[in-house]
Amino acid sequence: MATTMSDFRVDPVSGLKIHRTANTLVKWNAFAAVVFLLVGGLFGLGVALTRMPSVQLLSPELFYMALTAHGLVNLAVWIIFFEMAALYFLGAHILGSRLATPRFAWAQFWLMLIGAAMVAVAVLQGNSSVMMTSYPPLQAAPHFYLGLILFAVGALIGCFVFLGTLVVAKREKTYTGSLPLVVFGGVVATVIAVFTIVSGALILIPTFLWSIGLISHIDPMMYRVIWWGFGHSSQQINVATHITIWYLIASLVFGAKPMSEKVSRGAFLLYILFLQLGSAHHLLSDPGLTSSWKILNTSYMIYLAVLASMIHGLTVPGSIEVAQRRKGLDTGLFTWLRKAPWGNPVFSGMFLSLVGFGFIGGISGVVMSVEQINMIIHNTAYLPGHFHGTLVAGTTMAFMAVTYYLIPVVFQRKIVLTGVAKLQPYIFSLGAWVFSIALMGAGTLGVQRRHADITFAGQPLAYEYPEIAKGLMDIGEIFGVVMAVGAIMFIAVVLASIFTGERIAEDSAPWPKVEDADVVAERTGKKHIGVWGMEAPGTFVLAMILFVTLVLYYFVNFKYLSTVWGLS
């Protein structure tokens, strides 16, 4: 396909050569994502105010409807629309290439939109409150499953448009050598997405046929195995994407380079090989699966993916520390961090995402994947606590952070409500962190998940939890409201900037660039940085704090297990 220079523009903010059609697709996918974040967030607010024992806002019928909508919209629709925008940005914008097959890319957008709308209609009609997992024998309306299938097919098309764009960029020599690390991160997210979507198709197509009466029976155990290949792996796409965004932001804000590209790429390879096997931890209580399958997948293979996460968690802040030290902040252990641009939401959001993901979502995920420990928290409120630590404190915060960069570059608008934007990452993270920790505490005390009333009032199997469990649920849900306020602040900044922000003219003067840390070090003649013979000692200390926390938390849980499950 012939392209002309007018098909591209050189962006004054980033200096990137931007393919206009690709940019339009990034815009529409990102815009749809933010709208769905708003919709899903409102349902989430309803869920939070119902799970709060002292409020119990919604009736059980409305609660299950809201929970289904919140789970699907916020766990799948918002995130996957944003990932499509991220993939087109990485493939076309970063490589300075045209997008392969824009018509297929538009098919991706419309199929996902129509699919999401069909699912939303099915849920709002009230006869598909089957929650995100839609376990048989619970049965939803046929258009619920059909909508999910269309959404997944759209996402699959988007993945191949991205892979095709890489082929185009290589053939047209828009880059030389290997793919830049951040684009390789996009490849990792994409290949994980393909397994995810194929798993979804394998189980949702027969389930759809079951819902219209063409198949008489779906085996619940087989459904769960294949569905979690879809349900959990979809969250691994998020992990790969948000870690890619961490690397991107470190480069954009600090002119940082990875401490070792080989190590970072090796860690991404571990993700490709092992990350998706974590799906097995959802099935640790399932009777039909052998302990060999459970333990090999969760207690062995997944640790290789955890190793990769710890490498990324070390190299991203490490690269920032090295860049800061090369630029002169080379005193003490943490001067580089203390003098980082905490008022810039691109950085603060990214760093809060890194800390929240590592300390809350990451540590809890590792510990709960141990088969024995899993027995004390399986199907409790610990689970939503954990995945709000990964998907909200980690992924969503990272996506929000990079959006503050994308608005000037992609939408060509200056950010408005800058005071709100500066504050937003802190409010959102505070809400997400306390919400996650409080729910994990309540779950450890046995509070079950997915129930409108934790007291089971009026039910034959009523159970009285300790008051501290109710208190933790109240605290958690109060901070769930704080999290929702943070999300609304983000949406307000995005929509106000897109519709009312000052336009950045295409021929305007280039914005000042962040200098590459290596160039600064060369100019100043600075050859040695760091203390104790280490270039990034502060990051080493932070990594050790994370490691000690993980080990302590691991043993505390085993100690707790020994008290609830006594041997005589």
Place this chain on the structure above:
Amino acid sequence: MSESNPNGVNPHFMQKALDNQWLMLALAVLVPLVLYTLWGLWDIINVPPAP
């Protein structure tokens, strides 16, 4: 966003493998398909029927 392997340097075979997105795709599908999906389904198929 730096690039590895500047022109004129023959990349390491591992780097060549990582640069092949189709190989990465095959690994990302085959490894979990075998270790997670097929093995899991095999376990379930072999659950003995209730007496």
